[in-house]
Amino acid sequence: MLEVTSIKKGIVLDHITVGNGLKIFNKLMLDQVDYPVVLLMNVPSKAMGRKDIIKIENNIDIDLAFLGLIDDSITVNIIKEGKLGQKKKVEIPKNVKGLFSCHNPRCITNFDDYVKPEFELVSSDTLSYQCEYCEEITEYKI
Amino acid sequence: MNKLRHLIDPEDFTTKELDELIKLAKEMYHHPEKYNEACKGKILGTLFYEPSTRTRLSFESAMLRLGGSILGFSDAATSSVSKGESIADTIRVISSYADIAVMRHPKEGAPKLASKYAHIPIINGGDGGHQHPTQTLTDLLTIHMYKGAFENQTIAFCGDLKFGRTVHSLIRTLARYNIKQFILISPEELSLPDSLKRSLIKDGVTLKEVSTLEEVMNEIDILYMTRIQKERFFNEADYNRLKGSYILDLAKIKTAKKDMIIMHPLPRVNEIAYELDQDPRAVYFEQAKLGIYIRMALITKLLEVDLTC
Ligand SMILES: [Zn+2]
Numbered sequence: 001m002l003e004v005t006s007i008k009k010g011i012v013l014d015h016i017t018v019g020n021g022l023k024i025f026n027k028l029m030l031d032q033v034d035y036p037v038v039l040l041m042n043v044p045s046k047a048m049g050r051k052d053i054i055k056i057e058n059n060i061d062i063d064l065a066f067l068g069l070i071d072d073s074i075t076v077n078i079i080k081e082g083k084l085g086q087k088k089k090v091e092i093p094k095n096v097k098g099l100f101s102c103h104n105p106r107c108i109t110n111f112d113d114y115v116k117p118e119f120e121l122v123s124s125d126t127l128s129y130q131c132e133y134c135e136e137i138t139e140y141k142i
Numbered sequence: 143m144n145k146l147r148h149l150i151d152p153e154d155f156t157t158k159e160l161d162e163l164i165k166l167a168k169e170m171y172h173h174p175e176k177y178n179e180a181c182k183g184k185i186l187g188t189l190f191y192e193p194s195t196r197t198r199l200s201f202e203s204a205m206l207r208l209g210g211s212i213l214g215f216s217d218a219a220t221s222s223v224s225k226g227e228s229i230a231d232t233i234r235v236i237s238s239y240a241d242i243a244v245m246r247h248p249k250e251g252a253p254k255l256a257s258k259y260a261h262i263p264i265i266n267g268g269d270g271g272h273q274h275p276t277q278t279l280t281d282l283l284t285i286h287m288y289k290g291a292f293e294n295q296t297i298a299f300c301g302d303l304k305f306g307r308t309v310h311s312l313i314r315t316l317a318r319y320n321i322k323q324f325i326l327i328s329p330e331e332l333s334l335p336d337s338l339k340r341s342l343i344k345d346g347v348t349l350k351e352v353s354t355l356e357e358v359m360n361e362i363d364i365l366y367m368t369r370i371q372k373e374r375f376f377n378e379a380d381y382n383r384l385k386g387s388y389i390l391d392l393a394k395i396k397t398a399k400k401d402m403i404i405m406h407p408l409p410r411v412n413e414i415a416y417e418l419d420q421d422p423r424a425v426y427f428e429q430a431k432l433g434i435y436i437r438m439a440l441i442t443k444l445l446e447v448d449l450t451c
Contacts, residue, residue: 106270108249114228115255133251134272 006055007036011062012077013054018042020071021052023142027070030056048073065093069100069127070142092124104136147444148257148264152275152315159443160315163279164286166449167432167439171287174207177438180447181210187240188214189232189256190267191247196408197267197276200430201244204437213240230259237261242445245269263444271307277407278311279440280433285364287432288403288425292316296361298325301368301388301413304332308407309368313342323348325358329384332374354387360397365390367406367413367426391415395423405429 016024021041030037036057045051056062067074068090078086098116102109109117109131119129119138127140148154155163170177186205190198193216202212229247233256236243243260245253246267253266268274282292289295297316299309303326313324313334324342326334326349339349352358370388375381389412390404406414406426418424442449 104250106248106250106272108229108247108251108255108269111249112228112230112252112255114230131251133254134270136250 006082007057007079008082010035010055010057010079012056012079013062013067014051014075014077015045015048015073016052016054017048017071017073018050018052020142021054024067024070025054027066027142028062030054033058063099064088064090065096066099068092069096069140092121092127094121095119096121096129100138100140102131102134102136103138104131104134107131107134107136109133146261146263148253148260148266149275149440149444150254150257150264150266151273152278152311154275157318160279160282163436163439163443164283166442167283167435168287170438171432171435177208177442177449179209180442180449181205181208181445184208184210184242184445185240186210186212186214186441187236187243187262188212188216188267189236189243189245189247190214190216191218191245191252193217194246194268196430197246197274200433201265201267201276201437204434204441207434208438208441210441214243229255232256233260233264242441265440265444271305273311274307275311276433276437276440277308278315279436280429281308281312281366281405281407282315283432283436284403284405284425284429287428289363292319292321295321295363296323296325297321297364297366298327298358298362299366299368300327300355300390302332302370302374303328303334303368305371305374306368309366310334310338312366313338317342317345317347322346323350325362326351327353327355327358327388329353329370329380329388331380332370355390355394356397359395360399362398362402365398365402365404367404367410369409369411369413389413389415390418392417392421395421398423 021039025039038055040053042050043053072090072092074090076088076090077084096119102117109115118132122128122130128137130137188198188201198216205212229252237260242263244265244267245256247269250270250272252269253264257264266273266275303309367390372381402423403425404423408426408430
């Protein structure tokens with residue numbers, strides 16, 4: 001297996017569904033950061049067959065709600081002093097604020113820049129979210 | 143201090159609170175003189191980002207009858223509301239000019255946004271195709287005024303049930319009162335949205351759907367008429383073929399109950415023939431009048447006016 005230096009301090013996003021690694025990399029704009037970042041694709045996995053992995057060497061905050069929207073199979077490993085500090089499963093967020101916009105063209109959130117669109121999950125199968133303001137349903141797609 | 147109350151959606155009030163409002167509105171209707179100073183010294187802001195003369199005048203009349211004052215604008219385009227200013231900023235400023243405000247806005251969710259930043263109670267006076275809760279309150283008061291209760295009534299809705307927000311909102315609210323059957327009369331193209339039907343059926347409501355008024359006329363206690371807009375049809379031929387079926391006239395109500403009431407949110411275009419205006423069952427003008435009294439009751443409730451003395 002391909003070896004990549006393990007990180008001392010940072011975050012490892014493991015168990016990313018194959019193909020989503022690059023999407024997450026782009027969404028997090030990791031091509032613009034100045035600390036070491038590794039994107040591994042098509043890594044063999046016992047549980048998943050193949051998976052993607054992202055390693056980020058730094059102490060950065062990652063929006064777990066946002067990751068859950070993209071891929072809820074991800075495990076987030078927080079690495080401190082070369083050791084695994086914390087392991088978290090991401091979940092599809094029940095409430096979302098500002099991560100995407102409302103699909104209703106008549107919704108106030110698409111016209112008033114003061115307000116961030118807020119949503120509540122109505123179906124985790126289709127990633128359907130109901131708008132707090134206009135109550136219309138938006139299906140989230142990466 | 144109590145938490146500020148707003149009316150953005152009819153669901154903001156419990157059915158118990160709705161009952162209290164209806165009771166108070168009836169009291170105000172029968173004894174208006176007792177309330178003509180109830181809001182003395184208070185100011186209602188009328189923030190109409192799009193014109194709606196009828197709704198605005200109804201609110202203004204309500205506040206004036208309570209002894210209060212009004213200020214505001216009736217069209218954002220000609221008003222001093224600066225273009226591009228966030229509703230959050232506008233409403234924080236208005237909060238020091240007025241004690242309560244009604245907002246009409248073409249964008250859905252705008253009054254909700256206002257309510258999050260306001261220091262005064264906000265009433266939704268209609269937001270796009272979304273909600274128009276004071277119309278729903280008006281409809282509830284009208285039904286209660288004529289029928290004394292909501293239970294055990296057969297309520298039929300006729301016309302554009304697909305886009306008609308007043309219908310959706312009234313059906314949802316009546317369903318909270320355990321009304322378990324509605325009759326829906328519309329062309330197939332304009333039937334109640336499937337999502338609303340599904341949620342009603344899940345709540346145990348039975349929907350009887352028919353395509354003509356005649357086949358159900360003798361069962362109806364309350365007939366709620368709505369306008370069918372020509373532009374809702376795909377083509378002119380369909381419109382011309384169907385429009386006559388949803389126009390109420392004397393011939394169509396021949397088999398109707400003697401105490402049936404005919405409601406309409408107004409303005410009407412041609413869906414109710416003028417010949418019906420003299421029929422005692424036609425209550426739509428009275429309905430518009432009742433709209434003032436329910437708004438009076440609402441204003442005093444949101445301002446927490448002490449009406450005991
Ligand atoms: Zn929305």
